[in-house]
Amino acid sequence: MATKLTHTARCTLSPDAVDRALAAFRNPSTWPDWNRNAKGMVATEAESLSEGDLLAVHQIIKGALIESRWSVSKIREGENFCEITLTGEGQSRNERPIGRGLVDLEITATFLSEEDGGIEIHSVCSVSGFIKLFQGKLSEYLRSYSQNFLDDLAAIN
8 A cells, every 4th residue: 555745835926926937837948947956858848838748857966867757747727827737757867767666746836826826836646665664754855845846936037
């Protein structure tokens, strides 16, 4: 039986700041400019995100190339509102699969562009098998990743 780990990070921002963050988020070619975890980025479409698009975020950790693959599984939009869900498709280190203990990894970014609005990043994943032994560390990683993602979006000028 898998255990679900979740974390939600939120911040209140002005409508203009939310609009700038959403524009940057929906333009994969800008991710290396604002996202501390994206040293390189490959996407189905370089200038926009649509449902079904695939993303590959590249970073270097301890000299190894880490590639995190995502799919844009859902986009909901309304007046002054946008919610984008990214589903994890796997990770590799130097082209070898890693992180197989994390299943059903999803990150949902919600942008509310109105007074007292802001950005919310909700992350959820399941852990199974012996990986449950590291549940505390994985929970802390999920919390840190969500908060860093939110901080990076909130800092966009």
